[in-house]
Amino acid sequence: MTPYVLGMPFNLFWLVMWVVLISATMAVIYRLDPANREEQSS
Structure with a gap:
């Protein structure tokens, strides 16, 4: 018998x-x- 969790x-x-x-x-x-901040002006 397979146990099911949330129908799966x-x-x-x-x-x-x-x-x-x-x-x-x-x-x-x-x-x-911090490398993903958009405030950097490059």
Whole structure:
């Protein structure tokens, strides 16, 4: 019997969860990175 989380098999949920978490983490890092500030006049 396969355990289901949010209507998805656990293995699929595990992969989707990590894709979402890594994407969110990368978005936060991108927003906080001083190299991405638009105030720089180069």
